[in-house]
Amino acid sequence: MNDTAPGATEKDYSATLFLPETEFPMRAGLPAREPIWLQRWEDMDIYERQREQAKDRPLFTLHDGPPYANGNIHIGHALNKTLKDMVSRSMQMLGHNAAYIPGWDCHGLPIEWKIEEQYRAKGKDKNEVPVVEFRQECRTFAEQWVDIQREEFKRLGVLGEWDNPYLTMSFDAEAQIARELMKVSMSGQLYRGSKPVMWSVVERTALAEAEIEYADYESDTIWVKFPVSKVDMTAVVRLTDHYRRESTAATEIADLQARASRLIGASVVIWTTTPWTIPANRAISFSSRIAYGLYEVTDAPAENWAKIGDKLIIADKLVGEVFAKAKVTGFEKRATVSAEELSAITAAHPLRGLAGGYTFDVPLLDGEHVTDDAGTGFVHTAPGHGLDDFGIWMDSTRLLQDRGIDPAIPYVVGDDGFYTKDAPGLEGARVIDDNGKKGDANQRVITALAEHGNIIARGRVKHQYPHSWRSKKPVIFRNTPQWFVYMDKDIDGAAGDTLRHRALKAIDATKFYPATGQNRLRAMIADRPDWVLSRQRAWGVPITVFVHKQTGEILRDEAVNHRIAQSFEEEGADAWYKDGAAQRYLGSDYKADDYEMIRDVLDVWFDSGSTHSFVLRNKQKWPHLKFPASMYLEGSDQHRGWFHSSLLESCATNGHAPYDSVLTHGFTMDGEGKKMSKSLGNTVAPQDIIKQFGADILRLWVASSDYSEDLRLGKEIIQTTVDSYRKLRNTLRWLLGNLAHFKAEDVVDPSDMPELERLMLHRLAQLDQGVRAAYKEYDYRKVVTLLSNFMNIELSAFYFDIRKDTLYCDPISSIKRRSALTVLDHLFNAITAWLAPILVFTMEECWLERHPGDEESVHLRLFPEIPADWIDTDLASKWQLIRAVRRVVTGALEIERREKRIGSSLEAAPKVFVADPRYIVALEGQDLAEIAITSAVELHQNEGPSEGFRLEDVPGVSVVPALAQGQRCARSWRVLPEVGSDPEYPDVSPRDAQALRERAAAGL
Known part of the structure; x- marks a missing residue:
């Protein structure tokens, strides 16, 4: 039947029908109505009501990964915070005390860069501003954006302790971050060393791996000759033993010396995409697994760099490619060159003699990182500008000393990108300028190589190259003094108890959603070098360490540490920079003149990695949290970011991970699957979606998507979400309208109900199991799918369709009508609870439509306990057959209607x-x-x-x-x-x- 009255020729009985009655509007008007619910929750202090209500329940703690406080939130923020809110709300309704403390990352380059941009716009020099004054400007800037982002997050419907968030720049946080650093120092894990790190010339600081992104870049490429200058007899005996693994007879030594001597006058050819690193070259790496040959050029154009008669040592597999690049038209192989011969020879630097420099010997070192996939089969090795280069150089220290070679690594490039005095003849040339553009260093090197007759070819190649994610400018590997945490040193002398071992063990004990995240994080920890902690910036927590000027030893004194932490509690980390601070901390036991007070600040990943120590363990400030956290939840990039740094920091200071589980979501893409970019004009701002459709639509999109993959968002996808929302809303509206006629005395026991009602109760019990299981696995897409299919297909198109006649027309005394109303009551109670973590505003509106009152809220409920004995599989099987017959009937009648x-x-x-x-x-x-x-x-x-x-x-x-x-x-x-x-x-x-x-x- 229809919901409207019969035609005019009949008596109008519409007033006698139990038609739906509700003020719940069909048109949601979410953009205007949602702020009303937000204000209501604030007025009733619903978050604290939840805490009081749940105080005796088991704790579930989702620890918030802090966003940077430096701009309006974007769609990625909205995705992240909405997912976190769904986790906390659903775990609360599953019977936990799920407190949520939002936080912000307030230190570091992203904020400092903004202040420097303001300075540059005003023609102001940062170096002329007192450091404490500059830091205060950074603090003020961060405070402003915390306030803005707080309101934007709240508008998403995210429930949390917004009046008491954590900030990495609060005094107590800065004090605790310093304490964590000093714990690492006291355990002997902290050291100052010199290693190549990714360095931003534009920003004048070292960068962490998590601060790097890769983008297309065109590099200069060159093929360079290193002339073989001599055979090193000191190394011959040792190296023949190394390769043969047995004593070597004098005749064999003499034979090797003779064979290696043939190579004097030839040249080893290397290929590089960073010509500017040639002045920093100190060795050539080869591989004993690669076949090499000595080749002579027999034909080449007269103007060529590679000349007829040149004898070149190249990997056999690559010789054709190399000579093609060098425009060599004829060549012949003169001899096979063995690994023993390569190890015995020493080359001259290709710039030897330039401005009287580069006179040192260049040894050949056997390295596992060398391949014959591209290049020449040899790797130009500049230990100050590459991790592999640095590794093989340091591993060869004893060999270098045996050969009389100084293992010290020069500082060829300064923090400003200019060559230093360690690049004779090239000092003043620049690798990268302040705008991130190529300087003149590459061309200066190429010109000098050509003048020395040691270049045979040049070219260009486009490839993925590391850039700073903040400035978007290319970075360089550069050897600088930095502060590190050992990955493989025994902690407190316990054999095998290294930071890497602890971290890998912790990963195995952690639950990952999706499970692939475990292998990803494990691979990163297994291969990572020592952790670089230092940054050459002003805005951050300083590395609170004193180093003895004469011995280089780190001062380890708990009394000094206590004074530092106490001053930070009272004054913040600015205390480190105030006049007289050094002697104040050192006290009467030490003289400030004897110690270097470190001025570098901590990498912000150490800050955020330490949040567990000043949030999760701060019971006085946040009594409803637990350590380790139940979950950390962030985007997939945080396997190398917050998940990573938090794991290392906690393992260093606590011996285990700060989390029990890790949930990872993908990135937001446009409707066509392209990465969102302002330049492409395909970004979608959460503020715009909320303004047009409401936050619940955004939340439904998040819940309906497979967040383990990258999520698409565009006009068509939003419209699909809006359509899905309307169907759900109309079902709820119909429920509310009919429940207007339900009274307590109408309740019917399931045993007295007709089969159709018992079938609906069976489905409710089934859904209860499915929805609970999905929420426990954080599978919100499954929750939406289960409930959408149930509400649209089983309720609207089946049960409601059948029972309209009974509900509208049956007598007041009808057991069938009362049974149907009872089932509608159960349906309403379950559905509004199950959807409450997702559609937070709509379910509140729906619940209050039926339960008006200041003390009421759907968000103070638990998921209802659905009796398990409602399950009736035999009845369900029977009704599967009945519904099949019904489909045949409705199919036949549809044709009759169409005709x-x-x-x-x-x-x-x-x-x-x-x-x-x-x-x-x-x-x-x-x-x-x-x-x-x-x-x-x-x-x-x-x-x-x-x-x-x-x-x-x-x-x-x-x-x-x-x-x-x-x-x-x-x-x-x-x-x-x-x-x-x-x-x-x-x-x-x-x-x-x-x-x-x-x-x-x-x-x-």
Whole structure:
């Protein structure tokens, strides 16, 4: 039947129907209404109400990874915070005390860079501003953005302790970060060393791996000759032992010396994409697994760099490619060159003699990092500008000393990108300028090589090259003094108890969502070098270390550490920079003049990695948190960022991870799967979506997406989400409208209910298991899928469709109607709770529509306990068969409607033929006309005529349409022969007549 009254020619009985009554609007108006709920929650202090309500429940702590406080939130922030909110809300409703403390990362380059940009715009020099004054400007800037971002996050519907967040720049946090650093120092894990680190010339600081992104870059490439100058007899005996693994006879030594001596006058050829590193070259790396040969150029153009007669040592596999680049038109192999021969020879630097420099020997070292995939099979080795280069150089220290070679690593490039005095003849040339552009260093080197006759080819190559994620400018590897944490040194002398060992063990004990995150983080920890902690910046927590000027020893004194931490608690980390601070901390036991007070600041990843120590363990400030956290949740880039640094920091100071589980989400892409970019104009701002559609639409998009992959977002996707939302809302509106007629005395026990109602209770119990399991696995997409399918297909298109007639028309006393109302009550209670962590505003509106009152909120509920004994698999199997028959009937009537032979299905009384005994048994005792929403049904137990309508997947059932016989009931519109049999109500059916009498008796 329809929800509207019959035609004008009949008596209007619409006022006698129990039609839906609700003020819950069909049009949500979320952008205007959501702020009302936000204010209401703030007025009633719902977060504290939750804490009080849940104080005796088990703790679940999702620790917030802090965003940078330096700009409006973007769609990635919205995705991240919404997911976190869904986790906390759902765990709260599953029976936990799920407190959520939001936090912000306030130190470091992102904020300092913004202040420097302001300075540059005003023509102001940062170096002329007192450091404490500069730091205060950074603090003020961060405070402003914390306030802005706080309101933007709250507008998303994120519930948390917004009035008491954590900030890495708060005094107590800075004090604790310093304490954590000093713990690392006291355990002997901290050291100052010299290693190549990624260095931003533009920003004048070292960068962590997490601060690097890769982008296309065009590099100069060169093929360079290193002339073989001599055979090193000191190394020969040792190296022949190394390769042969046995004593070497004098005759063999002499033979090797003779073979190696043949190579004097030849040149080893290297290939590099960083010509500017040639002045820093100190060795050549080769591989004993690669076959090499001595090749002579027999034909080449006269103007060529590679000349006829040149003898060049190159990997056999690459010789053709090298000579093609060098425009050599003829060459012959003169000899095979063994690994022993390569180890015995020494080369001259290709710039030897330039400005009287580069006179040192260049040894050849066997390195596992060398391949013959590209280049020449040799790797130019500048230990100050590459980790592999540095590694093989340091591993060869003893060999270098045996050969009389100084293992010290020069500082060829300064922090400003200019060559230093350690690049004779090239000092003042620049690798990268302040704008991130190439300087003149490459060309100066190429010109000098050409003048020395030691270059055979040049070119260009486009490749992925590291850039600073903040300035978007290329970085360089540069050897600088930095502060490190050992990855492989025994902690406190305990054999095998290294930071790497602790971290890998902790990863194995952690649950990952998705599981692939575990292998990703494990691979990063397994291969990473020592952790670089220092940054050459002003805004951050200083490395609170004193170093003895004479001995170079780090001062380890708990009394000094205590004074430092205490001053930070009272004054913040600015205390480190105040006049007289050194002697204040050293006290009377030490002289400030004897110690270097370190001025570098900590990498911000150490700051955020330490948050567990001043948030999770701060019971005085946040009593509802636990350590380790139940979960850390961030984007997949945080495997090398916050997940990584938090793991290392906690393992260094606590011996284990700061989390029990790690959940990772992907990045946001546009509707076509492209990365969002301002330059492409395809960014989607969360503020715009909220303004047009409301935050619940954004939240539904997050919940409906597979967050373990990259998420797409565009106009079509948003519209699809809006359509899905409207369907859910309309179902809830219909529920509310009908429940307006539900009273406590209407409740019916399940045992007294009709089968259809018991089937719905069965489905509720099934859903309860599925929804709870999905929430426990943080699978919000599954929650949305389960509930959307249930509400759209099983409720709206099936149960509600069938029960409209009963709910609208049955007498007040009808057990069927009261049973249906009871089921609607159960449905409402379950669905509003299950959707509350996702559609936070809509479910609050829906709940309050039925339960008005200042103390009410859907977010103070738990998921309802659904009785397990509602499960009835036999009944469900039976109704699967009944619904199959119903599909055949509705399919046949749809054709009749399309052909305009009927208007409403209530005009039909189809003949249903059932040959399959399973369906016959299932239909026994059922009112198929009610189930199929017709006025009558003729049921026949046979195959039926050939012209009957059939469905391929329902064998043994056919339908022949027929018109219902009798008159149309003016109240319910069913066509029945008995209409008119009641003299008091001659235009309605007996059922409707009884309903009218009961209404009259009740004074309705």
